[in-house]
Amino acid sequence: MKEWFSQQEFFVTGGAGALGRCLIRRLLGLDARRVVVFDQPAAIENMGISKNAAVTCIAGSILDDSALQQAIRGCTMVFHLAALTHVGRSYNEPQHHFEVNALGTTHVLEACRLQNIRKIIYTSTGHVYGLPLTPSVSETHPTRPLSVYAASKLAGEVAIQGYAANYGFSAIIARLANFYGASINPETAIGLAVEQVIRGKPIELNNLRSIRDFIYIDDLIEALLRLAVLNDSVGSRIVNISTGRGHSIKEMANILALVTERQGFRRPEILSPTGFQEEKVPVLILDNSFLKDLTKWEPLVSLEMGIDSFLRNVHPEVKSG
Secondary structure, three states, rough: HHHHHOOOOOEEEEEOOHHHHHHHHHHHHOOOOOOEEEEEEEEEOOOOOOOOOOOOEEOOOOOOHHHHHHHHOOOOOOEEEOOOEEEEEEEHOHHHHHHHHHHHHHHHHHHHHHOOOOOEEEEEEEHHOOOOOOEEEEEOOOOOOOOOHHHHHHHHHHHHHHHHHHHHOEEEEEEEEEOOOOOOOOOHHHHHHHHHHHHHOOEEOOOOOOOOOEHHHHHHHHHHHHHHOOOOOOOEEEEEOOOOOOOHHHHHHHHHHHHHOOOOOOOOOOOOOOOOOOOOEEEEEEHHHHHHHHHOOOOOOOOOHHHHHHHHHHHHHOOOH
């Protein structure tokens, strides 16, 4: 696998984000010939990756055809990560989310077409499935998005499929489960809980009942890399990237409290929700059988192992009691 990566020049949209930074570090660890990071100016300035001769950082928007085509020239493969991902904001800014997530994806695809780049991985979301009809959701499950965000990501998927069918692309649409460990993101349940812990506060979340499929960042990156090295068969494939196991938010909070105490810090109290919010999708577990069939690999990090590793990375900030 390392030999293949050493021959590639990767273009990573949204590469200065939390997921992108983790991916780029792994690509560099695999001796990628070149990595072009394409992201917004403010994100590029704060991306925090050490200078490396193999990395080129270019500030720009995926809605800018000229900037995209110039930046992507010479690359052999694209990881298209750039997106607006906040479900709540998508409710108030629907047009903007479709512009970036759907139309922006077509701009990336058109740049690929014009520069003769035919291999792309697009990160989508398991939320495109909507309310599951089965306990574990496979890639053949109907898509019925319940948010503007999910709908805009599904529109990006359709664009990928159209370009793959018409222009000979080899495309992977990766539908991601709830990933964690890349950064403390208070917009996610684990991110908010970890933020509360490092501030020495109780864990207080709006909903402890919902069940989610949590995947650690290292496993997610490994899955993306293993999908990248698949043969270049023409067309598009949809692949769930998940653990295939569900945990309630309450289970996650209990594991975080246990791990905090085990690492020598005061065990945080878990408060019952006061402003309980019923989730539109109470259970979402993604079947990862197709990922295992394609790559002969499956995610290895349990939720407890992942939270332990995540918390150790932020422990210098933790207040012991």
